[in-house]
Amino acid sequence: MKRILTIQDISCVGKCSITVALPIISAMGVETVVLPTAVLSAHTMFPDFTCRSLEDQMPPITAHWKKENITFDAIYTGYLANEHQIDLAADIFSDFGNESTRIIVDPVMADHGRFYAGFDLAFAEKMTGLCAKADIILPNITEAALMTGMEYRTSYDEAYIQELLKRLSDFDAEISILTGVSLAQGSIGAMGYNRTTNDFYYYTTEKLPDSYHGTGDIFASTLVGALMNGLSWQDSIPIAADYTAECIRCTREEEKPRWYGVNFEQAIPFLLKKLGKV
């Protein structure tokens, strides 16, 4: 059985980061070791959230794993609470990575044209250094614009998206995947770019009118799970995109506000069918 490590926060309420990565990747048949970067009462879209950074615990925890000879088939980073945690994640890549370890970096810091609470351009700049150490990076358009210095646009064409991907690939990751790309009304998806072969790959699914918090983490977690099931990055994108859309479909009847996240739990049977597991 494959084993991955995910490095991101625990937001106790408001399904995102570890509270979606652990159940989704585990359900896909992959052992999911977690390294919590911070504990928050709820994610940062909630007013008055509490946050305790756990960075003092990260080195002793990983030192213990090293002593126990724990190894990982992939390391997947999400929300890192500050610049120091980016350095700690980079250290973990060097300590636990080898030629066969897939490194996936989701540079979580912004969406809809704005930084999340607590992040700024210095953090974005520092994150480009972590992206350089990854095999696959998964920014949304806002994060890509902030990291590359390109203008953030809500209305764009294919040339803009491809330029963003090419600039992202200058950070050095083999594969850059831009999420939340919509080139036609009614559809949304992800476009990936392989810097070695110069190939683009675009997959779309139905664009539902509602947008929910945490869907980027669901997409990234599912992509990691699919890769660990032996799928190529191109074959992993449709699974991640279709599952994310299905999670939104399962949530639309609910009355709760969109920052509470999606009913990903109810869509797990759909995911396992897609993967051919049931």
Ligand code: PXL
């Ligand atoms: O879903 C991204 C995310 C993860 N973790 C925390 C967040 C956010 C986005 O707002 O606040 C704590």
